[in-house]
Amino acid sequence: MATVPKSVRKQAEVLRKAGNAAFKKERFGAAIDAYTEAIVLCPDVSVYWTNRALCRMKRNDWTGVEEDCTRALELDSSSVKAHYMLGRALLMKQDTVRGIKELEKALDLGRGADPSGYMIDEIWPVLADAKYKEWEELSDRRAWKLQCLKELCNEALIEHDFLETSRNLDESGNAAARDCLSEQLELLGRVFSKAAEADKPTEIPDYLCCKITLDIFRDPVITPSGVTYERAVILEHLRKVGNFDPLTREPLERHQLAPNLAIKQAVQAFLSEHGWAYKTN
């Protein structure tokens, strides 16, 4: 890396700026050319690759996005943008498992980023959509398997009862056996509906939702008053409304916000059990 002379690095930076200018004017072809030249000069700068990937994404060149992001991540494995765009490229080619993994990584790395590079609001809808589709498919399969198993168990119980009663000639014993059977069938029904519960969409508990977005937390931060909010919206509140805690009206400055790791984990635990909660409007 030290082999690239300073003057060449400077030249590459000029090209990057030219690329950025072209990108702003939505001249993506020109931007790609500029970034490509920068890459040729300095292939070890991750940002050149992610910038070109972004242009390629705008042009729906998803193979190109995947290539560029893969290179970018080899150079800088903590690039939120690279993980995010790679995730989208993978989802595009139906590689859902890897796509979700990349997006989750982007979300994880992107929490707490400074406002200018804050991407959670972009990452979340894509991830949530993919996770929701994944849940739909898996839960359908789970429901189907449970239903089959339940029917088999029902039949087995009835068959078992039939064998018992046909061996038993005593009528009062048969009545008792019938009571026993209906009790067992009812119990079985309850066990199976209990097993299906986690997949039944209900409501997300209030304590996992922001009081402003009314939606499940993505990047929760806690105020000195002890109230937790979604980072992006509490910052917007401080900027637009005033320096106070929206719920308690206590004075609040942005540097007082701290990530709420416990709630973040509670959200993750809830979502992994209840995939339906990824549903977006």
Added chain:
Amino acid sequence: MLDVSRVQKELAECNKDKAISGVSINLHRGDDLSHLEGTISGPVGTPYEGGTFRIDVRLPSGYPFEPPKMQFVTKVWHPNISSQNGAICLDILKDQWSPALTLKTALLSLQALLSAPEPDDPQDAVVAQQYLRNHPTFVATAQYWTEAFAKRTSVGIEEKVQKLVEMGFPEALVKSTLDSVNGDENMALEKLCSS
């Protein structure tokens, strides 16, 4: 940009327990989420008891970082509500707004305002004067207004609709016209004839 997802959640949430809370909120018409209509039932033990009050609700694009704009559609006699145009004087709809408040909490605050007028910070000076100097007359007037403007029983409105439809006006038009004049049959007829 209006937070569409939040507004949709608010609508669902508010209407879930409207029978208990006494407030509800719906789209004004069509699917425009920025123009809503709220209703609050008049609090028991006040001159507004038994009335249903309609509130015009407009959401600015900065909602929930800007307060919703609310105004009474139903005429009401109250120191903090204009008897002329329904404008409301309530701090949380102005400088005391916070994004942690919702349409439901705002409507509940209006309901509370009906229970506890603040004549020292009036919107309608005439009403406030009456409230302070001649309280029995204030109560009687407020009751009369509630009776006259806020008690549109559904049976009554159906009869009015039927009557106007029998005169040969299309039903949908009759309904929307009656709605726009607050259920006043004569005004509706006038409007229908002139349109």
